[in-house]
Amino acid sequence: MAADTHRFVTLGRVEEGVYVATNARGNELRFGSNDPDGFxxxxxxxxxxxxxxxxxxxxxxxxxxxxxxxxxxxxxxxxxxxxxxxxxxxxxxxxxxxxxxxxxxxxxxxxxxxxxxxxxxxxxxxxxxxxxxxxxxxxxxx
CATH class of the missing domain: 3.30.300.20 (K homology (KH) domain)
Known part of the structure; x- marks a missing residue:
């Protein structure tokens, strides 16, 4: 797959049910089923x-x-x-x-x-x- 068409997001666990997604540009989004303030x-x-x-x-x-x-x-x-x-x-x-x-x-x-x-x-x-x-x-x- 050519580099300009490949997309990815990585996901790290903060704690049970709470995660941080990071995109290729280094931006982060916290979310999860146990994150009361998140999506x-x-x-x-x-x-x-x-x-x-x-x-x-x-x-x-x-x-x-x-x-x-x-x-x-x-x-x-x-x-x-x-x-x-x-x-x-x-x-x-x-x-x-x-x-x-x-x-x-x-x-x-x-x-x-x-x-x-x-x-x-x-x-x-x-x-x-x-x-x-x-x-x-x-x-x-x-």
Whole structure:
């Protein structure tokens, strides 16, 4: 795999149920099921869905006009059944307003097409989920 296409995140354990993820640039994110102030892994997945499309939408519409307000929200149903745990009925809602006038009108006009393009082609997170990519697990033994 070429160096420009490879992505990685490492994970270190702080204590039981609390972890720190570190990306290739050295940025850290603390999270876990026992971190009362942090995100759970499921919440991080939901944030990744929202964040990925938000970036696409903000950049493309921002070329026409900066948004006056911008919020993205992901809702989902947590499912526990005999096949295992998962999320279902995942809905991304993007709520953005632009100023009155020509530039704002241009941003509003391109917004639906930009959201659709992000969902259908650009957002790596949503595309990966919808394509149902497999996750290979490797255990390193001493």
């Amino acid at each position: 759970s892994p499921v919440e991080l997945l939901m944030a990744a869905i929202a964040g990925c499309s938000a970036i696409d939408v903000d950049i493309v519409t921002g070329r026409r006009s900066p948004a006056e307000t911008f919020q993205a929200r992901v809702d989902a149903t947590y499912v526990r059944d005999d096949t295992g745990n998962s999320l279902d009925d995942i809905t991304l809602t993007i709520d953005v307003t632009f100023p009155v006038g020509g530039r704002g009108d241009a941003a509003r006009e391109i917004l639906p097409r930009t959201v659709a393009r992000s969902h259908d082609r650009l957002c790596t997170v949503t595309r990966t989920i919808e394509l149902g990519r497999q996750v290979r697990t490797v255990v390193v033994e001493p």
